[in-house]
Amino acid sequence: MFETMKVVDGTAFALTRHLRRLRFSADGMGMLPPDDERIRHAVAAVLDADPDAGKLRITWSSGVGPLGSSRGGGPGTLIVATEAGSAWPVAEAVHLCRWARNEHGALVGLKTTSYAENVLALEAAHDRGCSEALFANTAGDLCEGTGTNVFLVVDGELVTPPLSSGCLAGVTRELLLEEMAVTERSVAPDEFTRSSEAFLTSSTRDVNAIARVDDMVLPEAPGPVTVAAQAAFADLCARSLDP
Ligand SMILES: Cc1ncc(COP(=O)(O)O)c(C=O)c1O
Numbered sequence: 001m002f003e004t005m006k007v008v009d010g011t012a013f014a015l016t017r018h019l020r021r022l023r024f025s026a027d028g029m030g031m032l033p034p035d036d037e038r039i040r041h042a043v044a045a046v047l048d049a050d051p052d053a054g055k056l057r058i059t060w061s062s063g064v065g066p067l068g069s070s071r072g073g074g075p076g077t078l079i080v081a082t083e084a085g086s087a088w089p090v091a092e093a094v095h096l097c098r099w100a101r102n103e104h105g106a107l108v109g110l111k112t113t114s115y116a117e118n119v120l121a122l123e124a125a126h127d128r129g130c131s132e133a134l135f136a137n138t139a140g141d142l143c144e145g146t147g148t149n150v151f152l153v154v155d156g157e158l159v160t161p162p163l164s165s166g167c168l169a170g171v172t173r174e175l176l177l178e179e180m181a182v183t184e185r186s187v188a189p190d191e192f193t194r195s196s197e198a199f200l201t202s203s204t205r206d207v208n209a210i211a212r213v214d215d216m217v218l219p220e221a222p223g224p225v226t227v228a229a230q231a232a233f234a235d236l237c238a239r240s241l242d243p
Contacts, residue, residue, distance in 0.1 A: 001025035001112045002059040004147075005171075005203045006085060010047050011241045012056045013203070015040070017171045022060060025110040032076055034060045042080045054085020055204055059113065086204040091211035091221035094132045094145065094200070095125035096189055101135040101143040103166025111168060118146035128214070132200060134189075137166045142187040148200040149173040150210075151182065153225045154191050159183045172201035172233070175243060179232040192216060197223025206233050 003018040012018070019036050026033045039058060047053060059079040065072030099121060107114060121133035125146075134150060137143040144150060144167035151160045160177075161167055162184040176182065192198065197220045198210040207230045209222035222230065236243055 001029065001031075001061075001110060002057055003111060004055065004057045006206075007047065007053045007056050007082065008237065008241055010051060010053075012043055012047065013237065013241055014171050014175070014243060015043065016242050017174070018058070018203075021111060021169070021171065022058060025112060026060060028107075028110040029062075029112065031060075031062050031071075034076065034078065039078065039080070042078060046080045046082055050082045052084070053082035056080065056082050061113070088205050088208050089131055089211075091209040092132055092200060093128075093130040093212045094134050094210055095121075095128050095130040095214055097121040097124050097133040097135060099135065101137045101166045103137040103139065103143065103164065105166070108166050109163065109169060115146075122146045130214075134213070136189050139186075140188070141165050142189050142191075143167050144170075145200060145202075148202040148205065150187075150198065150200055151176075151229070152187060152191060152195040152198040153223065154187075154195050156196075157183055158225055158229075159185055159187055159191075161185075161187050170201055170203075172203055172206060175236060176201060176207070176229060176233060179236055180229060192218070196220060197226050199226045199229060206230065206237075 003022050005018050006013045023033050061077045062071045063074040063077045125133035132145045134145050135143045142161050143165045149170040160182055163169055192213045200208050209226045211221035
């Protein structure tokens, strides 16, 4: 499993929440939990060595194992790596991909390295000039992006798919839900046609407007609710780097 976070002034943002989710993912995988203190120590050492880092990733695996799908019983492997921060367009074009997220799958809610479906979907998005792909789930409801959660303003209400849609409990999504009035409800993909604005959230984007969904251009990007969400998130970051 893994966690990716932005680095602000040499600090990994919301590290405590990311470590909590890493532990949740390890538990869901039936793996030994990672040792938080060991990870914090490794994160500090890696950030010391790369003062310009903009992004940090923690990967925790079950370690050396046999060929095949069974696991070895050895100690886990911890990898902490940094790179420059991501640069996202001010407003993004997203592609609604043809593959479904399985909201009944074994990995729902876990942030594991089994991301090959995301790789394909993102490639399909890039081929269409988009920076993110969105999935619907097997029920046909909107779920999430390859590395993002999605929010829409429909009839003046800010809505986002519930965790039961199969989406990841994004740290950015969670923080925003604590800061703003958001309704978690099933969202049909065609609600984009009557949404006044929409945005994506992720640890490297924070809050980023959606300008179009395939050929459908949204009325405003960023619209007023997106701007308010961006301001609320910026305020939160200014208050604490480990909210
Ligand atoms: C599948 C998926 N959904 C949503 C998100 C957004 O989560 P977060 O805000 O914690 O970055 C991610 C993050 O990479 C993700 O991989």
